[in-house]
Amino acid sequence: MVAPDLGPQNLAIEVKDLVKTYPGSIAAVRGVSFSIPRGSVYGLLGPNGAGKTTTFGMITTRVIPTSGTVLINGINVVAKPAQAKSFLGVVPQSNTLDRSPSVRENLTFHGRYFGMTSKEARTKADQLLVQFRLQERAAAPVGALSGGMAQRLMVARAVMHSPTILVLDEPTTGLDPQSRLALWEILRELNAAGQTILLSTHYMDEADELCEKIAIMDHGQVLALDTPAALKRSYAKQARISLDLQGADPGLAEMLAEALPGTTIGFVGSQLTISTDDPTDLLPMLVKELVAMDIGYRNLSVRQGSLESVFLALTGRDLRE
Amino acid sequence: MSLATATRSHYTQTIWSLVVRDIRVLVSRWVMFLVRVISQPILIVFVLAYVFPKIGQGIGGNAAAEAKFSTLLVAGVVGISIITQGIQAVALPLVQEFSFTREIEDRVLAPVPIWGVATAKIISGALQALIAALVVFIVSIFIPATTVHLSVNWPLVLTIIPIAAVLSGALGLAIGTIVPPTQVAFIFAIILLPMTFLGAVYYPWTSLGTIPWLKWAVLINPLIYINEGLRAALTTGIPHMNLYGVYGGLIGFFLLLVFIGIRGFKNRVIS
Numbered sequence: 001m002v003a004p005d006l007g008p009q010n011l012a013i014e015v016k017d018l019v020k021t022y023p024g025s026i027a028a029v030r031g032v033s034f035s036i037p038r039g040s041v042y043g044l045l046g047p048n049g050a051g052k053t054t055t056f057g058m059i060t061t062r063v064i065p066t067s068g069t070v071l072i073n074g075i076n077v078v079a080k081p082a083q084a085k086s087f088l089g090v091v092p093q094s095n096t097l098d099r100s101p102s103v104r105e106n107l108t109f110h111g112r113y114f115g116m117t118s119k120e121a122r123t124k125a126d127q128l129l130v131q132f133r134l135q136e137r138a139a140a141p142v143g144a145l146s147g148g149m150a151q152r153l154m155v156a157r158a159v160m161h162s163p164t165i166l167v168l169d170e171p172t173t174g175l176d177p178q179s180r181l182a183l184w185e186i187l188r189e190l191n192a193a194g195q196t197i198l199l200s201t202h203y204m205d206e207a208d209e210l211c212e213k214i215a216i217m218d219h220g221q222v223l224a225l226d227t228p229a230a231l232k233r234s235y236a237k238q239a240r241i242s243l244d245l246q247g248a249d250p251g252l253a254e255m256l257a258e259a260l261p262g263t264t265i266g267f268v269g270s271q272l273t274i275s276t277d278d279p280t281d282l283l284p285m286l287v288k289e290l291v292a293m294d295i296g297y298r299n300l301s302v303r304q305g306s307l308e309s310v311f312l313a314l315t316g317r318d319l320r321e
Numbered sequence: 322m323s324l325a326t327a328t329r330s331h332y333t334q335t336i337w338s339l340v341v342r343d344i345r346v347l348v349s350r351w352v353m354f355l356v357r358v359i360s361q362p363i364l365i366v367f368v369l370a371y372v373f374p375k376i377g378q379g380i381g382g383n384a385a386a387e388a389k390f391s392t393l394l395v396a397g398v399v400g401i402s403i404i405t406q407g408i409q410a411v412a413l414p415l416v417q418e419f420s421f422t423r424e425i426e427d428r429v430l431a432p433v434p435i436w437g438v439a440t441a442k443i444i445s446g447a448l449q450a451l452i453a454a455l456v457v458f459i460v461s462i463f464i465p466a467t468t469v470h471l472s473v474n475w476p477l478v479l480t481i482i483p484i485a486a487v488l489s490g491a492l493g494l495a496i497g498t499i500v501p502p503t504q505v506a507f508i509f510a511i512i513l514l515p516m517t518f519l520g521a522v523y524y525p526w527t528s529l530g531t532i533p534w535l536k537w538a539v540l541i542n543p544l545i546y547i548n549e550g551l552r553a554a555l556t557t558g559i560p561h562m563n564l565y566g567v568y569g570g571l572i573g574f575f576l577l578l579v580f581i582g583i584r585g586f587k588n589r590v591i592s
Contacts, residue, residue, distance in 0.1 A: 022592070060430065063592050082332070086432035096426040100346040109345075112338035113431035115331055157427065 011071075012038045012165045012196040013059065018068035020054050020220075028054040030220040031068070036165070036198060041191050043211035044200040045307070051220035052200040053093065056169045059198070060090050073164050086114065089163030091154045093170050097142040103153060104129060104138040107160050114161035121160075128156040132186065148179025155186060159195065166190065168199040172206060184210060204307040214307070216314055223314045228307060235313040236305030239279040241286065243300040246270050252295070259289050279304075335433045339441035340448070342428075347410075347449060357409055358453040359460055362398035369523070370394055370465035384467065391465035393559050395458070396551035397522030402457040403450045403485045404492065404520070404544050408513060411446035411493025413505070419589050420502035429590045439494060439586040443579065446490030447483075454482055470556070477554035477564075484571045485547040491578035492543065498585025520544030525552060527560040543578075546570030 014035040021027040029051040036042045044052045057063030059070050061081040070077045070084075077084040098106050104125055111121030129135040132152045137145060145153060151171060158166055168187075172180040187210060191197055201207050207214045208228045215225040224231060245252070245267075253267040256274075260282060264275040276282050279302050290297055347354055370391040373380055380390045418425040428438050462469050500508055519539045521529075526549050529536035539545055549562035550571065561567075 057592070062429070062590065082328075082432050082434050082437075085430055088430065090430050092423070092426055094423055096423045098342075098424050098427060099422060100349070101342070105345070109338065109342045110427060112341070113335050113428065115334055115432070 010038055011035045012040075012073065013198065014069075014071040014074075015055075015059065016069045016071075018055065018058055018070065019066045020051075020058060020063060021066045027066075027220055029058070029065075032215075032217070032220070032222050033068075034215050034222060034225055036196060038164075038196050039191070039194050040212045041187070041197040041199070041210055043207040043214045044198070044217050045202070045204070045207040045214050045311070046200075046217035047202055050217040052217055053169055054220075055217075056167060056198075056200060060088055060167060061085055086161075087164040089158035089161065089166040091151075091158045091166070091168040091171055093173070095150050095154065097145075097150060097153060097157070099142055101142075102139050103134060103142055103145065106142060106153060107157055110157045110160045116161065124160060128160065131189075132156045146179075148175055148182060151175060151179065151183060152186065155183070155190075159190060165196045165198060168197070170200055170202065172201070172203065180206075204311070208307050216311060218315045224310070231307065231310045232305040234310075236307075236309035238275045238277060238309075239305060240303045241274045241276065241279055241283065241300070242303075243272050244270050244298040245272050245290075245295060246298065248272075248295050252293070255293070256286070256289060260285060332433050332437055335431050336437045336441045336444070339428055339431065339438060340445045343410075343441070343445035344448065347445075354449070354452075355456065358402060358406070358456055361405065362402050362457045363460055363464065365398050365401070365522070366391075366394060366461050366464045370467070374466040388467040388470065389559065391467050392469050392471065392556055393525060393552060394465075394523065395461045395469055395471065396555050397520075397548050398461045399454050399458050399555075400485070400520065400544055400548035400551050401517050401522055402453040403482070403489050403547060404516065405513070406450035406453045406486075407446050407489030407491070407493030408496060408508060409493075410449040411442050411490055412497035412500070412508060415442065415494070415497030416500055416502050416505055416508075419497075425590065435587050435590060436583050438590075439583045442494050442497075442586075443487060443490035443582070446493045447486040450486040450489040451482065454486070472555070472557045474554050477550065481547070481550035481554050481567070481571070484568075484575065485550070488543055488547070488571055488575040488578065491575055491582050494582030495578045495585060498582060498589050516542055516544050521548045521552075525549070525560050526562050540570070543570070543574040546574065 016033050018029055018032040019027065020029040032051070032055055034042070044055065046052055054063055058065045059072070059077065061077050061084055064078060072084045072087045075084045075087065098109065101109060107125035107128060108118070108121040111124060112118070116124065129138050132155065134149060134153060134156065137149065142150065142153065155168070155171070172183055175183065184206070187197060199210070211228065213225060213227055214231060215222045216231070217223065224235065226234070248270065250267060253265050253272070257263070257265050260274070262276065263282065266273045274282070274286070283302070369380060374387050380387065415425070429435065431438060462471070496508060496512060520542050521539070521544070526536070526539070526545055529539070546562070546567050550567040552559055552561040553564060553567065
């Protein structure tokens with residue numbers, strides 16, 4: 001295969017003003033732009049129907065944009081789809097493993113499609129089977145794999161031809177927690193070895209855990225794009241303290257509000273919640289007040305600004321709605 | 322090596338790898354492949370050319386006519402087995418790969434243009450059709466109760482069978498991209514059965530002169546050209562369509578079906 005001319009630019013992928021309107025329906029993607037430097041992990045976070053899969057479809061040449069451009073290694077995916085595909089490793093949302101050949105052959109055939117020799121493909125396949133802990137199943141039909149194993153094989157297949165960028169569409173949806181953690185570990189290892197990764201997810205913790213930068217998407221648009229920490233700083237400033245005050249007087253909320261300025265206090269049932277910019281100083285003061293008033297408390301918790309509250313602040317609704 | 326040459330050879334390698342994948346799957350299931358290839362031709366030849374003469378119901382009435390029938394049937398069953406491969410080896414797997422399993426997606430993401438992935442399907446269908454033709458040819462000579470008199474015209478055999486094979490692959494691609502997964506039964510009822518019953522399998526096309534409307538109507542059936550061409554290639558003394566008609570029909574239908582098939586394939590995998 002001809003070595004790709006990567007040019008001076010250091011971007012693995014550049015998405016500009018991407019729009020997709022399906023005939024006779026509303027716009028699925030309405031002007032999405034972002035670019036990903038080599039070696040980073042980016043995430044698209046949004047609910048179902050936000051336009052993540054359509055955006056991935058355009059990046060992976062499967063959906064033709066209504067307008068806008070996608071460049072992979074500087075190659076326009078619409079003008080040169082075959083060349084663009086040689087730079088992409090794709091893990092689609094559903095299991096698309098080849099049912100007829102074995103686990104190992106799923107890897108070797110994929111490598112052959114991408115121009116590897118038989119020997120190169122066999123060597124790389126064996127190496128990946130070990131790395132992804134699938135070596136014991138090498139000769140099995142893919143139908144015999146568990147959900148987590150099938151997903152690992154899909155990732156192994158996607159990185160088989162050493163793509164410039166690995167694209168994963170909701171890779172952990174439907175996986176049990178253990179398989180999910182195993183896949184996170186694999187993605188971290190790949191990234192540590194220099195792999196550029198773009199993934200989509202509707203799990204906040206997944207985006208927070210894995211991604212250097214997150215684009216929050218809703219209704220076909222990117223509402224914000226930044227590091228998880230910066231997003232939380234900008235959109236979820238407040239921390240929330242909550243505690244259970246069994247049998248406390250409803251008037252307590254007002255008394256506490258006077259004692260603790262700069263906070264918003266809610267008291268529903270026995271559940272007291274206090275929102276504040278800085279929980280560090282507030283906590284000792286709160287505990288001191290409660291002790292002084294001789295009120296017992298249980299289940300005290302402090303939650304720093306989360307991506308959930310970022311999403312809520314940006315869209316006005318909960319991600320799980 | 323120029324970039325264009327490099328790209329071409331790289332496409333060729335990828336397309337060939339896609340074909341090898343299909344052949345590998347075929348080899349791993351060779352028993353099933355043989356059974357599906359020979360079941361229909363064996364039954365046709367066995368019932369019409371062995372059982373019928375034995376029970377005194379032979380087609381044609383006398384021994385000479387029965388031998389002539391067995392002979393003309395060879396071309397017919399080889400033709401059927403070629404065209405059936407297009408449907409069994411390309412159309413049915415495609416319907417499934419497009420819908421329930423989405424298995425086609427990994428191949429669609431191979432670094433070739435979409436027409437390359439579609440072309441690989443046509444080639445692997447054609448290779449399977451060639452193997453089927455060979456197997457059925459041998460079977461159809463040995464089963465009949467009467468002797469089969471073949472006289473092989475090699476230039477015709479070596480051109481008509483390969484063209485028929487790629488035509489079959491293209492037909493499979495076209496059908497596989499058009500038929501939705503919920504309508505697979507439709508392939509048998511509306512396409513395969515009329516094609517084989519009205520495909521000049523059991524009689525030469527020229528003998529339809531007494532039913533002129535049918536003689537012209539069946540020309541929309543590509544199997545007619547395959548069977549008439551095979552009859553010209555394998556037998557003497559049995560009338561057949563003129564060779565310009567045979568080659569014109571084969572090549573014309575091949576180009577039409579390639580066009581429909583590749584366009585249909587693009588529509589199914591790109592939105």
